Structure formats: C-alpha cells, structure tokens
Amino acid sequence: MKTPKVATREEWLHARKELLEAEKELTRRSDEVARRRQELPWVRIDKDYRFETDDGNASLKDLFRGRSQLLVYHFMFGTDYTAGCPSCSAIADGFNGFAIHLANHDVMLWAVSRAPLAKLEAYKRRMGWTFPWASSVGGDFNYDFSASFTKEQQREGRIEYNYEREEPADYRAIEGRQTGQWRESSESSDEGPVAELAARCGTDAATYIRERPGMSAFALKDGVVYHTYSTYARGLDALWGMYQWLDRAPKGRNETGVWWRRHDEYDQAAR
Amino acid sequence: MKTETMEPKTKGKETNPSKVVSEAEWQVARKDLLTREKELTRLRDEVSKHRRELPWVKIEKEYVFAGPNGKETLADLFEGRSQLIVYHFMFGPGWEEGCKSCSYLADHFDGANWHLPHRDVTFVAISRAPLSELEAYKKRMGWRFKWLSSHGNDFNFDYHVSATEEEKAKGKMFYNYRTDELIGDEMPGLSVFYKDENGDVFHTYSTYARGLDSLVGAYNFLDLVPKGRDEDHLDFTMDWVRRHDEY
Numbered sequence: 049m050k051t052p053k054v055a056t057r058e059e060w061l062h063a064r065k066e067l068l069e070a071e072k073e074l075t076r077r078s079d080e081v082a083r084r085r086q087e088l089p090w091v092r093i094d095k096d097y098r099f100e101t102d103d104g105n106a107s108l109k110d111l112f113r114g115r116s117q118l119l120v121y122h123f124m125f126g127t128d129y130t131a132g133c134p135s136c137s138a139i140a141d142g143f144n145g146f147a148i149h150l151a152n153h154d155v156m157l158w159a160v161s162r163a164p165l166a167k168l169e170a171y172k173r174r175m176g177w178t179f180p181w182a183s184s185v186g187g188d189f190n191y192d193f194s195a196s197f198t199k200e201q202q203r204e205g206r207i208e209y210n211y212e213r214e215e216p217a218d219y220r221a222i223e224g225r226q227t228g229q230w231r232e233s234s235e236s237s238d239e240g241p242v243a244e245l246a247a248r249c250g251t252d253a254a255t256y257i258r259e260r261p262g263m264s265a266f267a268l269k270d271g272v273v274y275h276t277y278s279t280y281a282r283g284l285d286a287l288w289g290m291y292q293w294l295d296r297a298p299k300g301r302n303e304t305g306v307w308w309r310r311h312d313e314y315d316q317a318a319r
Numbered sequence: 320m321k322t323e324t325m326e327p328k329t330k331g332k333e334t335n336p337s338k339v340v341s342e343a344e345w346q347v348a349r350k351d352l353l354t355r356e357k358e359l360t361r362l363r364d365e366v367s368k369h370r371r372e373l374p375w376v377k378i379e380k381e382y383v384f385a386g387p388n389g390k391e392t393l394a395d396l397f398e399g400r401s402q403l404i405v406y407h408f409m410f411g412p413g414w415e416e417g418c419k420s421c422s423y424l425a426d427h428f429d430g431a432n433w434h435l436p437h438r439d440v441t442f443v444a445i446s447r448a449p450l451s452e453l454e455a456y457k458k459r460m461g462w463r464f465k466w467l468s469s470h471g472n473d474f475n476f477d478y479h480v481s482a483t484e485e486e487k488a489k490g491k492m493f494y495n496y497r498t499d500e501l502i503g504d505e506m507p508g509l510s511v512f513y514k515d516e517n518g519d520v521f522h523t524y525s526t527y528a529r530g531l532d533s534l535v536g537a538y539n540f541l542d543l544v545p546k547g548r549d550e551d552h553l554d555f556t557m558d559w560v561r562r563h564d565e566y
Contacts, residue, residue, distance in 0.1 A: 052371075052373060052374050052523075053374045054374065054521065055375065055376060059374060060373070060374050060376045063373050064373060064496065064525075067366075067370060067373060068495075070365075070369055073362075074362055075529055077358075077359055078359060078532075081355050081356055081359050082542040082548075084352055084355060085352060085542065085547075086545055086546070087337045088337070088349065089336060089339065090336035090339050090340070090545075091340060091341070092339055103323075113323050114326070116334045117334065141433050141434070142427065142536050143430070143536065143540065145427055145428075145430040146423075146426045146427055146537040146540075147322050148322050148563050148566065149423060149426065149537045149560060149563070150537055150540060150541070151322040151323075151325055152325070152328050152559070153331075153537075153541065153559055154327065154549070155544050156323065157540065158323075180321070180322065210353075211349065211353055263543060265543050265545065267334050267544075268334075269335070274336060275345075276544070276545050277349075277543055277545075279543065282357075283353075283356055283360075285363075286363075286539045286542075287539055287540065289427055289431040290434040290435060292431075292533050292536070294435070294438055294440065295370070295533075296404065296511055296526070297402045297404060297511060298371060298375075298401075298402055298511065299402060300368075302438050302439065307438065309437070311434070314436075
C-alpha cells in the first residue's frame with residue numbers, strides 16, 4: 049500500500065466530494081444495469097428437475113415455497129468433494145444472515161449442489177448455516193445451468209462457462225493470477241489457487257474445477273417456471289459480502305493468493 | 320425457524336416477463352447485458368482505486384468509547400490491526416430498539432466479519448445510546464460483532480451521523496457532504512480509519528445514504544431477480560424490511 053498524503057480536513061473534504069461524484073455515477077450505472085437485467089426475456093422450463101431436500105424429493109417449482117421468485121446459488125460441492133468449496137462458503141456466510149429478508153420479499157434463496165444431501169446437511173451443520181440447501185445429484189440441473197461439467201467436456205475442451213467457450217486444456221501458469229479467475233485452471237497444475245482450493249475440498253484440481261460457482265434466477269407465473277437470469281465468475285463479485293467492505297478499506301482487497309478459509313478454519317489467535 | 324417454511328408475506332408488483340423466448344434468443348440478450356455488467360465491474364474497480372487514493376486526516380482528538388472490554392479509545396479499537404471500519408448504527412439515547420434499516424444492514428455484518436480480520440480489518444458498530452441498551456438489543460438480535468457506545472463524546476457529531484443541538488434548532492443538518500433539511504437526530508454511515516506504526520490514527524473515508532447501498536448484500540441479490548428491489552410502490556425504500564425476529 050502506498051501511503052497517501054496527510055491533508056487538512058478542508059483538503060480531504062474537497063477530494064472526498066470529488067470521489068462522491070464518481071460514487072454517485074457508479075450507483076446510477078448500477079441501477080441502470082439492474083433495470084436492464086429486469087428487462088431480460090424469460091425462457092420457459094419444461095424439463096422436470098428433481099432435487100433432494102430435507103423435506104423430501106422436490107421439483108424446481110416446489111423450491112419457490114409460495115414465492116414468485118427463486119434464486120439458486122450454485123454452491124461448488126461435487127459428489128467427490130469431502131467439504132464445500134471455501135470460496136462458496138465465504139459467500140454463504142454472507143447470505144446466511146440475510147436470506148430471511150429475501151424470503152419476506154418474495155424471493156426464496158436456495159443453495160444447490162451435486163453432492164448427496166447427507167453430505168450437504170453435515171457440512172451445513174458444521175458451518176452453522178440455516179439457509180435451505182438442495183442436492184441435484186443424478187439430475188441435469190447443474191449441467192444445464194453451467195455450474196457443473198462432465199469429464200468429457202473437460203477433456204474435449206467443450207466447457208462453456210460464463211457465456212464463453214474455454215480454451216481446451218489450458219495449461220498456462222496460474223500462479224500470481226487473481227484468485228477470482230476461475231477459468232485459469234488446468235488438469236496438470238498442482239500449484240496455484242485452484243489446486244490449493246481443490247486440496248481444501250479433499251479432491252484434485254480437475255475434479256474440483258468441474259464444479260463452478262454461479263447464481264441463477266427463476267420466476268413462477270401461472271404455474272410455469274421460467275429461467276430469467278444466471279451469472280458466473282466475477283459476476284458474483286458484488287454478492288461476495290466481504291469484498292464490499294474491503295473495497296472501503298485503505299488496503300482494499302489486499303489479496304495475495306487464497307487468503308480466505310472456512311470460518312472455522314482460521315487461526316483462532318488472529319481473531 | 321427455517322426460512323423455507325415461513326409463510327410468504329409481501330405482495331409487491333406482478334411478475335411479468337418482457338417476452339418469453341427460446342434459449343438461443345435469451346443467450347443473445349444475456350451476452351449483451353454481460354458486456355454492460357463487465358463495464359460496471361471495471362467501473363467499480365476504478366472507483367475503489369480512486370477511494371484508496373484519498374488523502375488522510377490525522378486525528379488529534381481523543382475519543383473514549385464504552386464497550387464490552389470497558390473504556391476504549393479509538394486507537395484501542397484497532398485491536399492490533401491497521402485498519403478499522405466503523406458502522407454508525409442509528410440507536411440514540413432513550414430509543415427502545417435499534418433502527419430497523421440499520422438492523423437489516425447489521426444482519427450482513429457477522430457473515431463478512433468472519434473474514435475481515437484476516438485482511439487486517441477490525442470491524443465495529445458505534446451508536447450514541449448507552450452501552451447497556453446496545454447490549455440488550457444485540458442479545459435479542461443474536462449478533463456477534465463488537466458494538467460500542469459513543470454516549471457523552473463528540474464522535475457521532477464529528478462524523479456527521481448525529482445532529483448537534485445547533486443543527487436541531489436550525490432544522491438543518493450537514494449529512495452526506497451537504498447541508499439539508501434535518502430528517503432525524505441519528506443517521507446511518509460508515510467511517511474508515513488507519514493506524515500507522517507510530518500509533519497515529521487517521522480518518523481515511525466516510526460514506527452515507529446510498530453510499531451504503533452496495534454493503535447491503537440483500538439488495539445486490541434482489542438486483543438479480545425479475546422484480547428487482549420492488550420498492551417503487553412503497554412510501555420509502557426499506558419500508559418492507561422488518562427486524563429479523565419480527566417477520
């Protein structure tokens with residue numbers, strides 16, 4: 049961090065008001081993008097997706113629980129993972145606190161993962177979360193919404209994530225890259241953020257990266273479910289609560305590799 | 320209580336698509352939006368960079384707060400870290416409970432605060448009500464973050480989140496960098512401080528009003544659903560919000 053100059057209150061106020069204009073412009077632009085997002089057309093869903101929930105087997109429509117809108121966080125927890133992805137866990141730490149407000153504003157928020165329900169529930173208990181979490185194991189849901197990919201897709205370079213085709217078997221070095229750059233993975237790399245996160249999930253990089261993070265929105269209208277929106281990769285940036293706070297601190301995100309841990313895995317002395 | 324078994328309560332506008340299309344047509348519209356979203360992300364990164372270039376103001380005044388560890392100065396609040404984020408929680412002396420909208424924001428603190436200490440950031444909330452009132456309310460809401468009282472000191476007035484007697488008499492208050500009609504005695508805000516190796520404390524940043532918007536994760540989530548925030552028909556934004564134990 050470069051130490052900024054120390055100013056008088058008047059000088060600071062002048063600089064702060066200038067920044068305020070830039071912040072207001074950002075807020076307006078953000079409102080504008082949100083408005084355009086709401087104008088997106090919808091796609092009717094005719095496939096009968098099935099999920100395992102702690103209230104039994106459920107359809108996509110069941111997940112709405114009387115609301116007209118559904119948000120699904122595609123939580124990376126593959127069938128071979130021994131624990132949920134640490135990055136998704138940090139995102140979940142945030143929404144666990146405010147899901148109740150969404151549920152009372154016509155939005156049901158669920159996490160959906162491919163791991164069997166028993167694994168999800170054990171992990172949820174460990175983390176002390178209360179949001180609903182469904183397993184899509186055995187179904188196409190994760191694949192259809194670009195949150196999981198098959199070995200064949202991976203091998204043949206047919207992965208399309210965040211609305212673009214990934215280069216096949218990309219072996220570029222991933223070290224030193226932003227940890228948020230999920231695409232920069234490779235099957236051969238045993239170092240770097242992806243391999244590190246994979247190890248924390250008890251799996252290898254190739255298996256780990258066949259699951260991807262994302263958020264999908266659905267609407268229920270006259271008994272029909274529609275897909276309205278999905279976002280991935282840095283599109284999740286604003287949903288990752290802690291970043292919004294760090295963006296206001298002098299050092300900013302201050303990132304050097306994968307610094308975050310599951311909240312029960314931090315060195316307790318540091319808290 | 321499980322959120323998924325709560326009865327849905329709000330009835331806002333109807334959910335209607337602009338158009339129902341095929342997957343291929345949707346992809347075209349979505350990719351067009353993606354370009355705009357990426358521009359917005361880049362702009363947000365730029366503003367964050369601009370924010371980090373703000374000059375700092377050295378703090379000469381000594382503020383003493385009442386907290387769970389007894390009396391603590393502003394410098395003490397850093398707890399060994401170099402950055403301090405203060406949320407100015409609206410809870411004035413004599414209020415029966417904390418502000419409803421701030422309570423909605425506060426439901427976001429603990430989740431982020433698992434992680435902030437590991438990026439050299441200490442987070443606290445500060446309000447003007449006496450400590451015992453804050454602690455009772457914190458217990459009721461089940462929050463973990465540290466909450467201190469600035470009762471009897473100038474902190475809230477100096478950072479323009481509580482109206483001074485003079486401002487109250489005039490009916491005008493300096494808030495969000497301008498003087499305007501007084502809305503209430505307590506206002507929401509966020510202030511950031513830095514402590515250097517010599518122990519000197521600097522004020523680096525404060526934000527108010529809609530400047531707090533992106534810290535409300537629930538809004539960032541609502542911005543992704545068809546109805547959006549769905550507040551246009553309300554008397555004021557957040558009119559639908561309740562304390563989480565009052566839904």
